[in-house]
Amino acid sequence: MPKASSFSRFTRGVKHTIKAFASTKHPVLVHIVPMRRCNLACAYCNEYDKTSDPVPIEEMLKRIDKLAEFGTSVVTISGGEPMMHPQIYDIIARIRHHGMIAGLISNGYYFQVDKVKKLNEAGLDYLQISIDNVNPDDVSKKSLKVLDAKLVNLRDHAKFKVNINSVVGGGVANPDEALIIANRAIELGFSSTVGVIHDEMGLNKGLTDHEKKVYKEIKAKGTRSYARWNWFQDELVEGKEYQWRCRAGARYLYIDEAGIVSWCSQQRGTPGISIHDYTHEDMKREYITEKWCAPTCTIQCVHQVGHLDAWRDKQISLNDYNNRNGKGLKKETVESVLSMK
Numbered sequence: 474m475p476k477a478s479s480f481s482r483f484t485r486g487v488k489h490t491i492k493a494f495a496s497t498k499h500p501v502l503v504h505i506v507p508m509r510r511c512n513l514a515c516a517y518c519n520e521y522d523k524t525s526d527p528v529p530i531e532e533m534l535k536r537i538d539k540l541a542e543f544g545t546s547v548v549t550i551s552g553g554e555p556m557m558h559p560q561i562y563d564i565i566a567r568i569r570h571h572g573m574i575a576g577l578i579s580n581g582y583y584f585q586v587d588k589v590k591k592l593n594e595a596g597l598d599y600l601q602i603s604i605d606n607v608n609p610d611d612v613s614k615k616s617l618k619v620l621d622a623k624l625v626n627l628r629d630h631a632k633f634k635v636n637i638n639s640v641v642g643g644g645v646a647n648p649d650e651a652l653i654i655a656n657r658a659i660e661l662g663f664s665s666t667v668g669v670i671h672d673e674m675g676l677n678k679g680l681t682d683h684e685k686k687v688y689k690e691i692k693a694k695g696t697r698s699y700a701r702w703n704w705f706q707d708e709l710v711e712g713k714e715y716q717w718r719c720r721a722g723a724r725y726l727y728i729d730e731a732g733i734v735s736w737c738s739q740q741r742g743t744p745g746i747s748i749h750d751y752t753h754e755d756m757k758r759e760y761i762t763e764k765w766c767a768p769t770c771t772i773q774c775v776h777q778v779g780h781l782d783a784w785r786d787k788q789i790s791l792n793d794y795n796n797r798n799g800k801g802l803k804k805e806t807v808e809s810v811l812s813m814k
Contacts, residue, residue: 482598482634485574489546493724493781497760498753499544501778503726504551504578504738507533507564511554513580515605515613520738521553528730530560534567536732536748541571543753549576549774551738553730556583562595569596576601580615584623589630599634600627603668607650617654628661635663639691641684648687655691667691669709669771680710705776714768717779718788722759725778726751737775740766763788 493501507528511521540548548568555561556579568575577592581602592600604620605613627635637658639651651667658665667688669680680688688710708715721727721736722744728734732748735741736759746755760782770776 479634482574485572485598489574492544493546497724497782497786498756499546500540500726500756501545501724501781502547502549502774503540503545503728504549504774505533505536505540505728506552506555506730507550507561508555508558509553509730510557511552511580512557512582513554513614515615517612520551525553525730527558527560528732530563532732533560533564536728537564537567537571539748539751540726541573543756545573547574547576549578551578554580554582556588562591565592565595565597569598574598578603581620581623584626586626586630589626593630593632597633599636600631601636601638603638603640604654605640606647607653617650617657621657624657624661624663628663636666637663638666638668640668641680641688641691648684652687652691655694659694665691665694666773668773669706680712685710706771706773709769709771715770717767717776718783718786719764719767719770719775720760720779720782721764721775723756724760724782725775736764736766737772739772740764758794761786761788762791762794 489501492499509520509522509525510527511518511523514521514523537548550561550564550568555577558564565575565577575595575597576599577597578601581604602620602624603615604617605615607617609616609619624637637654639654639658641648641651655665655667669688688706692706705715705717719736721740722734725737726734726748727737727741728748729741733742734744734746734748734751734755736743744755744759764770
């Protein structure tokens with residue numbers, strides 16, 4: 474697989490964006506977990522364990538192939554720590570083989586020069602690293618002091634886009650450190666984003682006045698493109714609800730290490746269907762049904778995908794869905810709802 478150039482990433486991104494606006498019948502973004510194990514144990518995280526084995530490569534490739542059959546645009550590999558998977562490069566190459574955009578979310582510990590070059594060769598398009606503090610503490614070891622040398626490796630050798638995400642909110646001892654992290658990311662030539670830390674259900678925990686100030690300053694430093702896609706956070710940091718149409722389970726899928734499709738990493742088990750058994754009918758159901766957690770959800774990627782369809786296709790309650798025709802909506806009712814603009 475050839476290295477991904479900035480121009481090829483841009484053109485493929487434009488192609489997939491046009492496709493996303495033209496049709497609602499395929500997933501735009503899928504997060505897939507090849508490895509639940511992690512080398513760290515951040516106190517706030519519920520997305521890892523310390524003992525599980527990597528998903529066998531044959532099974533991972535089958536799951537990637539199924540996503541390609543669905544017409545998926547972007548597949549982002551997450552964890553746990555996905556760089557611990559012994560065949561992570563083969564997984565990335567399979568995503569690119571199908572013409573899908575390949576992303577990776579990592580804690581940043583595994584970016585020695587040789588590994589960065591292998592990611593280039595596999596065709597990785599973008600990488601996100603979340604850094605929680607400047608110096609490691611009891612809450613998180615994802616620290617700028619520990620990771621800075623790896624960030625320099627990425628600056629010097631990565632052919633893919635790198636974004637550094639910092640967080641503010643409960644559990645972060647010093648919110649001003651998020652500003653230091655954002656400044657360092659920009660200095661290294663990376664993009665920078667800021668997230669609002671959520672509870673174990675992915676819901677808003679609220680920010681103090683000082684955290685709000687830091688959040689706004691970091692966001693002002695971010696790229697204009699990211700700012701345009703993250704405006705929902707402005708309501709959440711003020712403690713308000715944000716009304717939107719969550720398309721999780723349809724336009725966005727979260728696939729855990731067992732191959733189970735869920736709304737997101739914080740709502741695991743719903744709908745709770747194997748990716749191998751998942752169908753377009755499942756996606757239709759999830760596309761048009763409301764999600765109870767949406768008004769206070771802080772999960773950026775799910776919101777960003779939802780923006781694509783914010784202007785079309787009203788949603789109905791899950792009760793209404795289940796009450797019609799016993800098990801769900803008749804095909805003609807589904808098509809009627811999907812035709813609403």
